[in-house]
Amino acid sequence: MKQILTIEKVLNNNVVIAVHDTYKEVVLIGKGIGFNTNKGDPISFDKADKTFLLKDEKEKEQYVNLLPHIEENLIIFIHELLLFVEEQMGKELNEHIHVALTDHLAFAINRAKKDMQFSNPFIYEIEALYPKEYQVAKGVVKKVEDWMDIAFPDGEIGFIALHIHSAVSDKSLRDINRYNLLISQLVEIIEKNLTIQLKKDDVDYHRLIQHLHRAIDRAHQGQAIGEENKLEELLKNEYPVCYNLAWKLIKVMQNQLNKPVDEAEVLYLTIHLQRLINKS
Template identity: 85%
Template sequence: MEQILTIEKILNNNVVIAHHDIYKEVVLIGKGLGFERKKGDKISFDKADKTFLLKNETEKEQYVNLLPHIEENLIVFIHELLLFVEEQMGTELNEHIHVALTDHLAFAISRAKKDMQFSNPFLYEIEALYPKEYQVAKGVVKKVEKRMDVAFPEGEIGFIALHIHSAVTDKSLRDINRDHVLISKLIEIIEENLVLHLGKDNINYHRLIQHLHRAIDRAHQGESIGEEKKLEEVLKKEYPVCYNLAWKLVKVMQNQLNKPIDEAEVLYLTIHLQRLLHNS
């Protein structure tokens, strides 16, 4: 059955906000959707290429304020990109990506046209932690470069991958970036204490990064990985340097996250650290 909505606001030729009896305000996107329409006109859901809700009032206000500063064709293109991301990830994206990615890509394209280069200090970590999001972000960058005739720095793939991960997991970019800063700090402590340089293309480095990320996630969730008393005695005796360093890392995580860390994390970190030390 065809659903009819009432237009509340024309944002531009391609985007309108309409009233729905159940969902209240709905954003409708489609080429020429707002052309020669006005407030109070009726419009069918079927006319839109994409519809989404912005339940958060702050995000809705940001989106409304953002659109006048962006080319209309770019808005339609970004929503084509979001459909591509959704299809590639095989899951629905949290609606906040409409605001975040629109804002980010508009600014990134503007930077690229002015040849302003920004590095991404967490690029290797992002690729290691979110390989699927990273590959999808590569596809997004390729499409943007071709359509907009710009060249993005490699770091842009990482930034877009974070937006995708945020939309898939419903985590805020602030929380994701906070955890990346913590992981970078932990890596610095490891390099300093073991007097080695961790090659970012090393498989053991990737395993360590993934383990630290999972340990932080477990701390956020309050999960335990169980006790291993016999293993603890062996590791403490055989690898005292790595065992003591693992405890140091756990203490840093506890202080930064202000959450308890399962003591069993020390054992698994010790194994990772010993493997790094051995291979170096």
């Protein structure tokens, strides 16, 4: 049996908002779906290539306000990009990416057309933290560049990767950016205390970043990693500089996250830091 909805609002030729008894308001996207239709007309779910719910009132308002400023072909194209991302990530995306990525890409395309270049200071960290999202974002950028015949700066890959990560992890971009800022603050403290310049494309730097990220995640979720008393004594005596610095980093994390960080993290951080010293 076909599920029939009632059109609530025609946003453009390719996007309509319809009302459904169970889901309330549903956004339907499909080529020509809104052409020659009016409020109150019946419409079938089958007509749409993609349907999604925007349960959040604020996001729905954002999406409705955003669409009039975007070419209709671009909306269909972004919808295809989202299907590509979903397929590559092998996960369903949180609905908020429709608003966030549509908004982001519309501005990014605009900037590229005007040849406005800007950098992304976290590009190496993003690649280290979210390698899969980064690769998929590369594919998205390539598709946009080919379709629009424009060139994106490399920094865009990082920004799109963050949007993808936000959509597959259900974390807000605000939290993700907060964690990334904390990580770069910790890296700064490490460089200052050990008087070294870390090579951002180095495998040990990637490992350190991933470890810091996991430590923040564990603290956020209140997870412990267990105790290793003998190892602690050994590291404390063998590598006092790194051991003390590791404690300093833990204290910064605790202050910034306003949550306790498991003391066993010190051991793993000490090992990562010593590795960096040996390299330099």
